Amino acid sequence: MAGATYGVGYFAIIGPQTHQLGKPYKAHLVAAGYKTSRDLKISLSHENYQPATKTVSLRNDQEEEISIDFFATNISSLTLRAQYTDSPGTAFEQTIKVIAKKFSVLIQTDKAIYKPGDKVHFRVIVLDTELKPYPFNSLSIVISDGQKQRVAVRSASRLEFGVHEDSLLLADELSLGKWAILVVVDGNKNDIHKQNFEVVNYQLPQFEVTVDAEAKDIMLSARLIRGEIYAKYSFANGAKFVEGDATLVAKTFDPQDIERALSTKVIPTSGTGNKKKFTVDFARDLNLNNRLNQTLLKLEATFKDDLTKRSFVGSTTVILHKKEEYKIVIVEGKKIHDTRPSVSHEDSSQKF
Secondary structure: OEEEEEOOEEEEEEOOOEEEOOOOEEEEEEEEOOOOOEEEEEEEEEOOEEEEEEEEEEOOOEEEEEEEOOOOOOOOEEEEEEEEOOOOOOOEEEEEEEEOOOEEEEEEEOOOEEOOOOEEEEEEEEEEOOOOEOOOOEEEEEEEOOOOOEEEEEEEEOOOOOEEEEEEEOOOOOOOEEEEEEEEEOOOOOOEEEEEEEEOOOOOOOEEEEEEEOOOEEEHHHOEEEEEEEEEEEEOOEEEEOOEEEEEEEEEEEOOEEEEEEEEEEEOEEOOOOEEEEEEEHHHHOOOOOOOOEEEEEEEEEEEEOOOOOEEEEEEEEEEEOOOOOOEEOOOOOEEEEOOOOOEEEOOOOOO
């Protein structure tokens, strides 16, 4: 930071250009080129206080740590001077900026926004300028609501690690808006530290569950049907897949009686992340009525969000068709009928 020469001698003072009040100022002194020793007076001074001085003897190839105690209040700078004791004038001068702040207070909450009925977890960390726990004597904490009314008061004595952790359970009916945590260290009400958080009535976004089967109509002879399940949050700027787990239930119905399920079976799903795959085996998973030409298969999925632990349901319906057995009877010059109702063809001469 500093250096000066005198004749053949040279010295340098290496130290910070800032000083924390209440602590000694420390620097490193280096000297070279001195054939004989020479005394150097190093001082910290301010116009409203007596200077603090330290005298060192300079020698060739010398290195030394120096420490000067200067205690004062309400100052913004100091002057560091170095001068030889046997010679008038100043060999070196440097302005040192003073840091009056002794500690910092960090106030943290586990969330920025809460709703009525939530529990607010918070902690207060008091650190000195070297980011070590500051040895305070008392800690006062006041929590105020959106109307600036005092809601809770907490206190703590000196802590081993400089951290105070606490919580506050919010009532179901309370004042909404911007709340505040106010902290005072060692009773100094002129230095209040503040951290805000919000209490609002908000609803978590809902998501839509989709059961995507490979077909809406399928023959029983296909033996199985595949598909996948996924869920998406809907936002103004797009959609986002939901990470979670899905449970699939397959239900069969008579198309003439959709109020009563013929069978119900939980179908296993596979896959990780936001998409789950499934396979429904007709013979294994479904109890089908052979008398029905058509069967309604309802696939109902419950998707549980990993983050919020909320669940929503989505479903789709597939029509299962039984293979129809019929025969065609041909009569020349007359209408041709098959055994299915409402199916007829006009034939004039062609024979089958």
